[in-house]
Amino acid sequence: MKFDDPNQALSVRDAAFHTVHDYPGGAMALGVRMGVNGMTLSHQVNPNNVGKFSLSIEKATDIQALAQDYRILHSMARELGHVAVKVDQAEEENVMANIADTVREFSGYLTSVTDAVADSRVTDNELREIDAHLCEMVQQANHLRATVAHMNQQLKKRVVDLHTQGKAISTKIRKGRG
Structure with a gap:
């Protein structure tokens, strides 16, 4: 079982940027799935756009759920001195x-x-x-x-x-x- 790579200590802003842009098709494709304009989404996760465009907590949650990429969560936890661990829902197993x-x-x-x-x-x-x-x-x-x-x-x-x-x-x- 692999956990988020602790050597990849991204800031929350960088994690959001990479989560959106590493999604297959990037911000445009993820934006379509979220029902938002891809360019707006791209601006919201741009680490250099502080203030004017901001990413809401709800949207950050949606991004992670759709992308199945939890770097934002792990970066937030790391910055706050915590670790996020996935809670498993197991099936019949040995x-x-x-x-x-x-x-x-x-x-x-x-x-x-x-x-x-x-x-x-x-x-x-x-x-x-x-x-x-x-x-x-x-x-x-x-x-x-x-x-x-x-x-x-x-x-x-x-x-x-x-x-x-x-x-x-x-x-x-x-x-x-x-």
Whole structure:
């Protein structure tokens, strides 16, 4: 599972610009999907157009959802000292494989920390690598949690189904048809 590249520390304005212009067809194509003029959208995300054209929070959310590109979100989080992690909605999956993947990510994280501190100093690059491994580990642990939450929901659904079937059978018996 890959997380937003922490080495790509874009400002929020630059992230918005690149999200719009990296979209297939650029601002014009994305503008059509959003129902706005592509040139206006291009001006709104231009990092040099401060003040006159501004991008609303709602429009930034729409851009990210349509483009499936979350650099704006990650840049905002980074500038505010936070990290954004995708909340997974898992389907039927192999829980044991997810556990193994989570352990592997945890191992990668600990290895990056161990390697970084081996010489009793931590460089910027080493810290970025630690952060990247930490984010990947958290996201994988979140994915594992989503998988077991899905299993929990499936169990609840089966219990409700069995209860409903049991009521139907009880009704038939009471009415002498069972």
